Amino acid sequence: MTPLDSKLLTREILLSLWKVHILHHAAEHPVIGQWVLSELRRHGYDISPGTLYPLLKRMERNGWLRSDAAGGDRSRRRRYYNLTTRGATVLAVLREAVAELHHEVVEEAAVPRAARPLRLTPPSVSKAPAKKKNRAGRRRSPPAKG
Numbered sequence: 001m002t003p004l005d006s007k008l009l010t011r012e013i014l015l016s017l018w019k020v021h022i023l024h025h026a027a028e029h030p031v032i033g034q035w036v037l038s039e040l041r042r043h044g045y046d047i048s049p050g051t052l053y054p055l056l057k058r059m060e061r062n063g064w065l066r067s068d069a070a071g072g073d074r075s076r077r078r079r080y081y082n083l084t085t086r087g088a089t090v091l092a093v094l095r096e097a098v099a100e101l102h103h104e105v106v107e108e109a110a111v112p113r114a115a116r117p118l119r120l121t122p123p124s125v126s127k128a129p130a131k132k133k134n135r136a137g138r139r140r141s142p143p144a145k146g
């Protein structure tokens, strides 16, 4: 077994999960970076400010969050991130995706395979007809060797 490449895991997958967390919490109340950091740590993610702040900026550029600076003098001013309408739409899509993912990856996986209801048409098969033609076409003309 190769050791876990945590940087790769973070870059490829966890970063996206953090965004789901952030959208979820911003839907409940405006959030500041420091709060997000401690909340993600509570969930077991050790994320640095150097990772979080650019991520918040990207989410803002995508139109999912809108930030406002608030507070006393300039040095103490904090940036509050609010969920936008577009962010709420993204969150709604993600809630469904996470529920579906959880159902299969967590709930179904907890049931022994033999006890699971037989699935006659797995998603990959039901989508097959449209792609089949191309695949078959490719198979019929293998690259010439010699």
Ligand SMILES: [Zn+2]
Pocket (backbone or CB within 6 Å): 021, 025, 039, 040, 043
């Ligand atoms: Zn959370």
